[in-house]
Amino acid sequence: MKGRLFGVGVGPGDPELMTYKAVRTIEKCPVIAVPAKGREHAVSYRIAAGMVDNMEEKxxxxxDTPMTKDRQILNQNYEKAAKRIIEELEKGKDVAYLTLGDPTIYSTYMYIQRIIKEKGYEASIINGIPSFCAAASKLNESLADRADELHVIPSSYDIRNALRYPGTKVLMKSASRLAEVREILEEKNVDVKMIENCGMADEQIYERLEDIPEHASYYSLLIVKESV
Incomplete structure (x- = not known):
């Protein structure tokens, strides 16, 4: 019998925010896949290790996925990753691919799962708490009230048009262009808050746009609302 692939969301950073289902899935899978060069460099592994006792036995x-927008390079990498996973599935071993937050939100895992499923293997998604939900709770903020719209925007791309949308804007993947993003936001009549490394030991919260630094870690997220 062939193994099965699980895309496991481990949540935003705090191990206690992992779901029971995520923990049980990781416990039963003999093979763990991490999107990094070495598990010691995978944030998702460190989070899971805070809740799963038998991680060292896996x-x-x-x-590892290169940090590039070149689709040819990325597609080659996804094919390579899928091939390595399939080698384990052919041995009858279940594989848990660990991903931050939720696998369905800007996750490398989804590209790999599509290849795996196209080749006839079973794959399932185990949801995790998204980073922007955890960030809103840290800020004691609502993301959307009544008829408010909520827009999740990858701010490593151009965000000017997206900022015209009504309602709350969540800017993800901001770190690589943080100075530029901040400059764009300064032109708007908006309230901005940012959380860096939400739920992790080095978490930082910035309550005002003017407090946000020009450089921050990869795991930085901004919540933008119209000023009242």
Whole structure:
């Protein structure tokens, strides 16, 4: 019998925010896949290790993804990762691919799952708490009230048009262009808050746009609302 692939969302950073289902799935899978060169460099592994006792007994696949927007390079990498996973599935081993937040939101995992499923293997998604939900709770803020709209925007791309949308805007993947993003936001009549490394030991909260630094870690997220 062939193994099965699970895309497991481990949540935003705090191990206690992992779901029971995520923990049970990781416990029963003999092979863990992490999107990094070595599990010690995978934030998702460190989160899961805070809740799963038998992590050291697992086999590991280091599936590092290059930081590039070149689709040809990325597609080659996804194919390579899928091939390594399939090798384990053919041995009858279940594989848990660990991803931050939720696998359905801007996750490398989804590209790999599509390849795996196209080749006839079973794959399932185990949802995790999205980073922007955890960030809103840290700020004691609502993301959407009544008829408010909520827009999740990848701010590593151009965000000017997206900022015209009504309602709350969540800006993800901001770190690489943070100075530019901040400059754009300064032109708007908006309230902005940012959380860096939400739920992690080095978490930082910025309550005002003017407090946000020009440089921050990869795991930085902004919540933008119209000023009242």
């Amino acid at each position: 086999e590991y696949l280091d599936l």
